[in-house]
Amino acid sequence: GENVEQHPSTLSVQEGDSAVIKCTYSDSASNYFPWYKQELGKRPQLIIDIRSNVGEKKDQRIAVTLNKTAKHFSLHITETQPEDSAVYFCAAFTGGGNKLTFGTGTQLKVEL
């Protein structure tokens, strides 16, 4: 089955700096890669996603890049703000399996 690895497990940045979170996946059949943000005590919320036929997608301060050959994808947050502090999860979806496989999460802390 699919295996998703996520790094780093914790990330601390200064407000205004950029943050990058990286994930690798194992199943070349995976074709959809969402990123979820989870604030303490809340449900995971989708913040951005990318499909395998696209190399990069951007939405205001967040962007995701995908390298299908290397089987890795990354989340980029620019101009970080304190409200970006949360746990971020990457995931990979394999259509044949009908399910998402999640990474282990990255605790992002944006310091003033």
Next chain:
Amino acid sequence: NAGVTQTPKFRILKIGQSMTLQCAQDMNHNYMYWYRQDPGMGLKLIYYSVGAGITDKGEVPNGYNVSRSTTEDFPLRLELAAPSQTSVYFCASRQGGQETQYFGPGTRLLVL
């Protein structure tokens, strides 16, 4: 449109007790999922369903059972609660042909 709803929000169980976690969605989604999230960890798939009357095991199904008699509801049953089942349980759903999953608010379960 309430989206995905879960009850109860929080429950304390004694070892050996049983309970049913409720999940409902009003978006007419075919696919529904149950995940557990242990403290500081990612989401692990327990069971999922591709439609009424059809369920399948995920990564960590032991100790749980599910049923899907209607499109709207996907209850998760714990028969003999164990301390290892202390976790936060999230239900999610998605429409067939679309990969995006929408999560419920979660049920926090403590087994003592």
